[in-house]
Amino acid sequence: MLEGRALFVTHVATIFGQRLAVALGELGADVATTAHAFTDRAAADAAFTATPRIDAVVHVCVDDAGLVPQPLVDVTADAWDARAEALLRDMLFTFQAAHARFIATGRGRIVLVAPTSGFTGAGGFVPASTAVEGVRAMGKSAARQWGAQGITVNAVLVPPALVAPELVAATTFEAPPAVGRHPDVRDDVAATVAHFAGATGSGITGATVIVDGGSVMAP
Amino acid sequence: MTVTLDGRCVIVTGAGDGVGRGVALACAEAGAQVIVATRNDNGGAVVGEIDARGGRAAWARCDVTDEATVVAAVDLALERAGALHAIVHNATSNRSSEPHRLEDVDVALWDEHAAVSLRGAYHCARAGFAALRASQGTLILMTSPAGIEGTVGLPLYGTVKGALRGFTKSLAREWAPYGMQVNIVSPLALSPAMTRAIEQDPGVGERLARRVPMGRVGDPEHDVGPAVAYLASADAHYVTGQTLAVDGGHFMNF
Numbered sequence: 001m002l003e004g005r006a007l008f009v010t011h012v013a014t015i016f017g018q019r020l021a022v023a024l025g026e027l028g029a030d031v032a033t034t035a036h037a038f039t040d041r042a043a044a045d046a047a048f049t050a051t052p053r054i055d056a057v058v059h060v061c062v063d064d065a066g067l068v069p070q071p072l073v074d075v076t077a078d079a080w081d082a083r084a085e086a087l088l089r090d091m092l093f094t095f096q097a098a099h100a101r102f103i104a105t106g107r108g109r110i111v112l113v114a115p116t117s118g119f120t121g122a123g124g125f126v127p128a129s130t131a132v133e134g135v136r137a138m139g140k141s142a143a144r145q146w147g148a149q150g151i152t153v154n155a156v157l158v159p160p161a162l163v164a165p166e167l168v169a170a171t172t173f174e175a176p177p178a179v180g181r182h183p184d185v186r187d188d189v190a191a192t193v194a195h196f197a198g199a200t201g202s203g204i205t206g207a208t209v210i211v212d213g214g215s216v217m218a219p
Numbered sequence: 220m221t222v223t224l225d226g227r228c229v230i231v232t233g234a235g236d237g238v239g240r241g242v243a244l245a246c247a248e249a250g251a252q253v254i255v256a257t258r259n260d261n262g263g264a265v266v267g268e269i270d271a272r273g274g275r276a277a278w279a280r281c282d283v284t285d286e287a288t289v290v291a292a293v294d295l296a297l298e299r300a301g302a303l304h305a306i307v308h309n310a311t312s313n314r315s316s317e318p319h320r321l322e323d324v325d326v327a328l329w330d331e332h333a334a335v336s337l338r339g340a341y342h343c344a345r346a347g348f349a350a351l352r353a354s355q356g357t358l359i360l361m362t363s364p365a366g367i368e369g370t371v372g373l374p375l376y377g378t379v380k381g382a383l384r385g386f387t388k389s390l391a392r393e394w395a396p397y398g399m400q401v402n403i404v405s406p407l408a409l410s411p412a413m414t415r416a417i418e419q420d421p422g423v424g425e426r427l428a429r430r431v432p433m434g435r436v437g438d439p440e441h442d443v444g445p446a447v448a449y450l451a452s453a454d455a456h457y458v459t460g461q462t463l464a465v466d467g468g469h470f471m472n473f
Contacts, residue, residue, distance in 0.1 A: 041326070072341065072348075072393060073348045080338070084337065084341075088333065088337075088378065089329065092329055095322075099321070103322075117389075118388075119388075121385070121390075121460055122389050123389060123395075126389040126390050126393065129389035134381055135378075136381060137366050137367075137382060138321070138374060138375075138377070138378040139369075141378065142374060143369060144371040173392075
């Protein structure tokens with residue numbers, strides 16, 4: 001599905017990010033990666049510049065260190081920053097570095113991948129949910145600003161079970177997947193990412209697709 | 220049944236002007252004791268307006284980016300009213316209506332938005348938790364269509380407003396076992412910045428009104444304020460985690 005496409009996958013230090021990067025490779029993509037969040041614009045630019053070709057950026061919007069259940073009243077200022085705002089700054093730097101690359105060729109794809117727990121809410125995960133929904137919102141505005149420049153931005157939401165066991169315990173209110181199983185990382189999640197990151201699909205932007213076997217269904 | 224806030228105390232951040240001022244006036248009108256929390260001196264004028272109408276209000280100089288001043292506003296509420304029933308976190312950055320391109324913005328502008336909207340929400344939740352738990356009270360945040368459907372002009376504003384919906388839903392689940400509520404309002408009302416824009420170019424107002432099924436942009440006090448007063452009232456005790464659009468039907472995509 002992704003033969004001949006060069007993808008840049010972020011946050012592969014996370015368990016889910018690593019699995020997704022491998023799965024995208026199995027679908028034929030040439031995959032470059034970065035392990036951790038960018039702490040400034042220069043770091044993002046350096047990582048992108050070091051990658052000869054990028055057709056699409058697949059941004060995994062989680063950080064394992066941020067997925068620690070804790071009541072918000074007990075979250076310290078530093079933990080708030082690390083679990084919420086640092087991920088949003090990382091997102092901004094990633095978007096800016098991606099735009100700088102894509103503007104040269106007049107085309108590019110950004111695909112955000114995040115757990116559904118931001119969309120549904122998850123007690124004990126207020127900072128991470130703030131980050132995930134902020135990322136999705138930034139994606140929609142980027143889609144509106146950059147659409148005419150040939151850049152699309154879409155989001156794929158995946159079940160908490162693929163991202164962190166702690167998130168599963170906080171989302172027990174969710175219905176079981178209608179198809180009777182969690183989505184497969186390669187055949188369901190990566191394949192959906194591939195549609196947004198591949199050669200077709202340039203007319204879809206600002207969309208959110210939930211790939212979770214029919215557990216959460218958008219209103 | 221008419222919404223009443225008799226015997227209730229409500230803190231409104233960013234209440235010196237615009238939507239926040241309208242919410243403060245409406246809550247006072249409904250009977251609440253209002254803590255007008257503002258960083259600037261304009262909070263005193265709003266307290267004066269409420270006093271002149273026979274309502275009860277006090278001004279707390281409060282910068283939501285500084286947790287200690289939010290704690291002080293909560294303390295003032297408890298000192299004056301003996302209890303706190305609602306915090307309305309309405310404040311946004313002074314630069315929130317400054318148009319920008321996402322590829323051009325520097326991290327300083329991001330931090331302005333994040334500090335007031337996101338860190339401010341975190342500070343309100345932390346500072347208010349004990350008092351709101353005691354009253355089975357409510358935290359009300361403010362979002363925007365920009366945060367829900369994206370915006371071509373204000374992407375960082377849209378980002379923090381969208382982020383607050385994630386904050387709201389997760390905190391609503393976290394606080395529900397205590398009988399506390401967390402909701403978020405998406406208003407469409409004439410802000411001072413919008414009023415200035417319309418004065419400069421009446422076409423702006425006409426274009427805005429055309430996008431609103433009810434044919435006009437709302438008034439902070441009379442259109443948005445009463446909906447917020449309802450959420451701050453005891454009548455809304457079974458409503459939580461919701462995004463309430465108070466926008467004349469502008470946004471219907473839930």
